[in-house]
Amino acid sequence: MAGKLTLEGDNPGDYVVMSSPDNIILVPDVLPNNDGLPVGFPPGKASLHDLSRRERKQLADFVTNKARKDCRAIEGIRKRFHPDSLM
Numbered sequence: 113m114a115g116k117l118t119l120e121g122d123n124p125g126d127y128v129v130m131s132s133p134d135n136i137i138l139v140p141d142v143l144p145n146n147d148g149l150p151v152g153f154p155p156g157k158a159s160l161h162d163l164s165r166r167e168r169k170q171l172a173d174f175v176t177n178k179a180r181k182d183c184r185a186i187e188g189i190r191k192r193f194h195p196d197s198l199m
Contacts, residue, residue, distance in 0.1 A: 149174040 153162050
């Protein structure tokens, strides 16, 4: 396949608009999705007990901090869109 690309219709900009049910609220993604923690296991092993104490601590810290960050984001979304529903 070869040829020149041409625009058909209006230029949508840097986003895509798709139809969705009325009860869905679109919210910008405020959390980076590029955070991660590479975990390596010895050959033939795949248990937390096979990780060193330092690696287990790093994993626990990562999961704890990720959960805290996600909870803060969810709380912010609730306040923004449903301020009366907070406990």
